[in-house]
Amino acid sequence: MFAFLAEHRQVLFPAEMFADMYPSRNRRPSMPPQVLAAAVVLQTLKGCRTSTVCRRCGVICAGRRPGLGLYDTAFDPSLLTYFRRRPARSRHPNRIFEAVGEVIAATGVLAGRQRRALGSAVLDDGVATQDTVTQLIAAIRRVIRHVPGAVQIAAEDCTAHDYADPGKPRIAWDDEQARALLVDALVTDAIRLLAGLPAQPLDEQAANAVGLLALLAGQDVEPADGSDGRDGRRRIAPDRVISTVDPESRHVHKTRTHRQDGFKAHVAVEPETGLFTAVALRPGSGAAHHEAALAAELLAEETSPVEVFGDAAYSSGPCRRRWWKQGIVP
Template identity: 50%
Template sequence: MQGESDRQRELLDVESVAGHLLEPGSVFALLAEHRDRLFPAELFADLFPSGRGRPSIPGEVIASVIVLQALFGHSDREAVDALTFDLRWKAACGYAVDAKGFDSSTLTYWRRRLAASDRPQRIFEVVRQVIAETGAVKTKTRRALDSTVLDDAVARQDTITQLIAQIRRVGREVPGAKELIACECTRLAAVCGQDYTAPGKPRIAWDDQAARDELVSALVADALALLEALDAQAITAAGGRPAEAVALLALVAGQDVEPADDSDGTDGRWRIACRTAPDRVISTVDPDSRHAHKTRQRRQDGFKAHIVVEPDTGLTTMCALTKTNGPTNSDVAIGAELVTADPTIGADEKVEVLGDSAYASGGMLATLTDKGWLPLVKPWPLRPTVEGGFTLDDFTFDAAAGMLTCPGNITRTVTVHGRATFKAACRGCPLRQRCTTSATGRTVLLGEHHLLQRQHRQRAGDEDFKTVYRQHRPMV
């Protein structure tokens, strides 16, 4: 049941008592005055189709808290504490001075309902519409791109836990699967004396490699037997939760295992593979969560958030949430898609796009150049093949003639695949020790957009470029 706000203000209503102290034009003042029009009850009506049950927190309050939470980067608990003790938050949400914030789990509850709805981005859509209608960024011609990994609270699972959990899930989701599990999935019981109804991990000698291999073989064999017994094609065609459960079982039954030594898998002997499957599912609780390596030392599990920000106002004009891996989810691919689709940018506006080196690919530079925009992104660093030696920019490139000249003044033709070979010319060259360590000489491979990247590196050395980048890029 959806909650409603009381339009009759309380005696100690913060906006009435101290609303004049809010900074004009701030997000607090905007929400205090217009939150009921920004987030009317009908905006969230589909989340609470039933008129029965305990009323939820009013949608305009939750939406206002979510906006402020995103703006200040608060956790759920910190956001509720701010609503309880910060008068600006109380004014923005229509709370009285002595009113206590709601339980922080309410935010999780609302986000779950929003994520499962047909319009999970509705709060952001409303804010973006206000930005467009008010012209807050109409004259702003800079956009900054960035991304970050968002931690997922789900616990990662090993192969054994995933197989057991997903067989249990198929038993819950697929009609008649419980009986099939009892008939077909018997190998686990033969190995450790327990079936799929028992809690916890199987009781085996975990320090015994042979025992572990036997358990893996039993679990994979049970999973394959269950999939064979089920009418997987019909279940998949019907769709819904049963189809998702069957598809995920098929995935986890094969992503981490391979036939044991001297086995082709037909004899039922399997082992954990000494590799990591591409796009590996790390948990059956949240199959979309992935491993992420923001740096070599920092490893996380979760999702990647991508944003486009107008740096002067700090307003986010576009955003997306993706998996952390895969070429279609890269910073470059998503960044280019978001910034070129930004509805707050006029058709004829010339925009300066700021970003770190993750956005300095040749494809991104080409995309921005085709639109007549100026890329202010940190270029990829050039790494010489010999420490302290020549880099690619020490070679002279004639794009019109398709020729590349090395530091030793030897010129070679660049092939259609971007390759220039200097091998024979490197013999006896006095600069060879600074150019290559290859016994056969130097071969240079130029990317599709090499000229654009070279020109961009030169432009990035200008003081004007550095000044604008240092001033506005950190505002994300």
């Protein structure tokens, strides 16, 4: 595999494959992205740490200058970290997985292998969980910063907090009623700000800011019965956003007593070779992201009937019915 990547790296990972990940005018990354892509593949195959793959695998697959020793440093580990972020944030995050899949299909290594194992794993998110007050203030600030005309509307109609102040509002934080009143006031500010925005085309950043504020304004508070919408009561949404820094992150309950914050990785694996045939990264909660709901997506590319192995999470009635229609044997 080391020799294969050294010889065929340019074909498997051509430079134009990563052009959209480097939008700068000079498009001259410090390390060619095809080298970093090869290092990512080798790290996955060998299961080694980032520093190890940069020191060993990176040198073998780089081939930049003759006489390079086996233990010479090819590139700093931070480059690999930054490189992983680029495809993850792009419009085509699975490009490396799909390129490797083309090699697997060309070799025919999975031909005749009709078993697939399904599974999921929680991926912890490093972002700090934010309370309702912090999220609402951060989302309002984001709208003020990115949406044209929001500054004037906030100055006139948003009175719950000074949104130019980087600190939290000054209240008695140990007083539950004071906190509830603050949340209600912040939600009112959010609604006023959203309602006052002029009808106008928005770029992606501004549209995301407006959408996030609208979501946050309704996920922890709902109007009281018979109200005019400006007073509310606490209501915790089952699929609530936990941070404005990473709006896709969620509370994940693998068991009743163990909770994590992050995402769920869903995979389909051919058990004999250990090759992944499909992957999906989803928020950690919500019916649309449950194992049984993702099972059909993981098996959508199968062209022949397969036998599937999985735990009880995949045994729902609708999931089994879909499998039978596809010719899949659970």
